[in-house]
Amino acid sequence: MNIKMILMSSAAALAAISSAQAADAIVAAEPEPVEYVRVCDAYGSGYFYIPGTETCLKISGYIRFQVNVSPNAGGASDWDAVTRGQLQFTAKSDTEYGPLTGVIVLQTNADNASSQVAKLDSAYIDIAGIRAGLFYSWWDDGLSGETDDIGSKVTLHNSIRYQYEADNFYAGISVDELEDGYYSAGEQPNNVGVAIGIGGKAGVFSYQVTAGYDTDNEEGAVRAMGTVAIGPGTLGLAGVYSSGPNSYYQAAEWAVAAEYAIKATDKLKITPAAQYYGNYGIVAGDFNDNNDAWKVGLTVDYQIVDNFYAKATVNYLDPDQGNDVTSGFFRLQRAF
Structure with missing residues (x-):
């Protein structure tokens, strides 16, 4: 056999082997397309669809640094620096009853590196005006400054409520568990409360009326607030009355508050x-008769840049029976 015949035979053998291998070749599967995050604009800015679902999710929160100043603010010291981090997850989806909303708020407060408190700040379900879970009551609301004291000491409750809402009006009723509220000596913290809230806007005027009845203490409170735009700012007035110390209001039998929030510039607000x-105050389970008190303060808010704010406040409290107290804080907060 000559060289030419050997080469031709070898070529034929290689071709046969290649054909056999080609017949048994493994073809790689095409990768499945990736579902990228889609913007959900049905509920406002910041929402996106959770991949593979029709549920829209928004993640927001803030980082806060604050220095408090008051007698014994930090134990033996008259000042104390604290830091807070908060995350809020809001999920929404359409249903035949309207949007189904779920909210979870996680918060961590740090007095220092070795002393930190993490908590569930809110967690509730909301649909068709019904809200159930852990959330802040109407008694958490107040005027825009940091001087007024017209709300509950504790405003975060496990509650169920119904709230009707129109364009410029709302009205609702809630049943609140008041386990960590006010209770008389010898009683157990097992209170239940019923609260109502009514509010709305009429042109430049806004208003809110809130009432609550503490069934365990058998006492109640009612509060009215209103604001109106006047000149370069907004005038705010509020009044509250409590029939006796209870979880909804216990600072005094009655109180009135006023402020004027001056819009000095687009970024600066000054509120005396x-x-x-x-x-004022509680003695032997009842309000302290003939012990009136007055309080004055100034709050300054400044927007440094978008989503970055500074706030400073100073307040002076002078009761008839007791020592006068000066307190305040300075705060930096970055929201997202």
């Missing part, structure tokens, strides 16, 4: 305010 208390 004052409050007067009648029968």
Whole structure:
């Protein structure tokens, strides 16, 4: 056999082997397309669809640094620096009853590196005006400054409520568990409360009326607030009355507060305010008769850049029976 025949035979053998291998070749599967995050604009800015679902999710929160100043603010010291981080997850989806909303708020407060408190700040379900879970009551609301004291000491409750809402009006009723609210000596913290809230806007005027009845203490409170745009700012007025110490209001038998929030520039707001208390404080389970008190303060808010704010406040409290107290804080907060 000559060289030419050997080469031709070898070529034929290689071709046969290649054909056999080609017949048995493994073809790689095409990768499945990736579902990228889609913007959900049905509920406002910041929402996106959770991949593979029709549920829209928004992640927001803030980082806060604050220095508090008051007698014994930090134990033996008259000042104390604290830091807070908060995350809020809001999920929404359409249903035949309207949007189904779920909210979870996680918060961590750090007095220092070795002393930190993490908590569930809110968690609730909301649909068709019904809200159930852990959330802040209407008694958490107040005027825009940091001087007024017209709300509950504790405003975060496990509650169920119904709230009707129109364009410029709302009205609702809630049943609140008041386990960590006010209770008389010898009683157990097992209170239940019923609260109502009514509010709305009419042109430049806004208003809110809130009432609550503490079934365990058998006492109640009612509060009215209103604001109106006047000149370069907004005038705010509020009044509250409590039939006796209870979880909804216990600072005094009655109080009135006023402030004027001046819009000095697009970024600067200056708010002087004052409050007067009648029968201030609690003695032997009842309000302290003939112990009135007054309070004055100033709050300054400044927007440094978008989503970055500074706030400073100073307040002076002078009760008839007791020592006067000066307190305040300075805060930096970055929201997202």
